[in-house]
Amino acid sequence: MAKGKAKTVYEYDDDHYLIEFRDDITAFDSVKHDIVGGKGYYNCQISAKLFEILEENGIKTHFVKLLEPNKMLVKKVEIIPLEVIVRNIATGSIVRNYPFKEGMVFERPIVMLDYKDDAYHDPLMNDDMILAMGLVNEEELKQIKEIALKVNDVLKGYFESIGILLPDFKIEIGKDKEGNLLVADEISPDSCRLWDAKTKKSLDKDNYRFDKGDVLAGYKEVYRRMFG
């Protein structure tokens, strides 16, 4: 059993884990932490459907099936400790740390790979650093970037079809026993920025991070648009 900030991963059998989506919500390396009743359910359901959509579009994921409303069965993978971030619109840390203006639309999506380690505050890595640390090899690094852009195309198109903009998101990639790279972890309003296309209001975790509004209401709205 491995308890993360918002999910708990249980051993299921030789080839599978069970992931429980909890109601915990955290931000800024857990400096902020709260419980939001129902959040685990929404994130699990939203993640499951987004993994299915990726699979339908030929992208391999760890998702197998839902076992309970807030628990999913996934293939066992070894998570590569990189936060694979894709950005379509400038907001968040890229605006705080680099000379990009809030709201700038990137014609060419920007892929950023952060090292997943709270002690270092998830620093941005470049290719040479990633290879020097032996996190992946050159071929895998190329594949990770390709997967990231493919996931972006699929998710951006899907969200647009339900009136939601996807300014950026984070995915994690895992490696299975055969060495295949699969999209793993979760894809939810915890890990994606999702804006109402008309009002540009956040429907994601930014409502919690920056006390901008009712975080659960945003997640429910994403769910409503996804499930009708």
Ligand code: C5P
């Ligand atoms: O904060 P920042 O602008 O770098 O976040 C970029 C994207 O990555 C956002 O969609 C955010 O939700 C996601 N992210 C994440 N987990 C982190 C850092 C960022 O899901 N630890």
